[in-house]
Amino acid sequence: MSRLARPAGRIASGSAVVARRLAARAAAWVRRSRREDLTGVKAALGCWLRLALLTLGLYLLWRLIRAVPNLLWLLSAGWLVASWRAGRKAPAPAAEDAPAAPDVEAVRVLLLEAMGEGDAVHLSTVLAHLQKRGHGEGWKVGDLRARLEALGVPVHPKVKAGGKGPTRGVRRVDLAPSPAAAPESSTASSTAA
Structure with missing residues (x-):
């Protein structure tokens, strides 16, 4: 086979x-x-x-x-x-x-940034967030989904976020920080506050 x-x-x-x-x-x-x-x-x-x-x-x-x-x-x-x-x-x-593979931690931070205070974010919102920063030009939601899944980020088919109906998205509970990045993210969040 x-x-x-x-x-x-x-x-x-x-x-x-x-x-x-x-x-x-x-x-x-x-x-x-x-x-x-x-x-x-x-x-x-x-x-x-x-x-x-x-x-x-x-x-x-x-x-x-x-x-x-x-x-x-x-x-x-x-x-x-x-x-x-x-x-x-x-x-x-x-x-x-293709550019160099993005760091999983950087993608997690980007997703949390796009998520804001919510518990989930739609992939269309993440794509708009990326394109506003000059990344992912010409991508569609399917392209983003494939890249996230390749990095091991779970994409759920029916996620409610931002008062919109259910569509593909990422949930906050699936974005647990990696053990190596935990001390860095806590210092980063304390300096950002």
């Missing part, structure tokens, strides 16, 4: 990259047809036409596969090769471009 885990992970991550690329290209192609010299519905007619063409193309592809089912083997092989290639390239730039 462990021998197949690495190739399967490469294909899975590459497949996600290929799907995002195709979706981004299709969206960009549709977006480029918007007319800037017109207003209202007339400006978006090109977008609607290209969206209809994409839908028609997908429908024709589906009909072709229904008529010739063996074509799906060829399409699957093409997708597999593209996913394999994209999976090989995907991790390398992410590892090079």
Whole structure:
């Protein structure tokens, strides 16, 4: 099982990259047809036409596969090769471009700062807090969640905080200070007071 885990992970991550690329290209192609010299519905007619063409193309592809089912083997092989290639390239730039891994204690302090006096904080609030300080540009809540979970910070699916409804968040009880940082945090809190 462990021998197949690495190739399967490469294909899975590459497949996600290929799907995002195709979706981004299709969206960009549709977006480029918007007319800037017109207003209202007339400006978006090109977008609607290209969206209809994409839908028609997908429908024709589906009909072709229904008529010739063996074509799906060829399409699957093409997708597999593209996913394999994209999976090989995907991790390398992410590892090079990624900043050094943040200190768990620094993340805990940041979460407590975003939490304020409350018992919990939503991930959307933490992300806004980060972006206000110039970090996490372009991140989404899912990106933040993945990074927190990689650091071992428990993220709960239904957290109520700030008078808002339940959504993904972090609770104060899960942010117990590490034993090594306990003396530093007590001196830091006494100097801050």
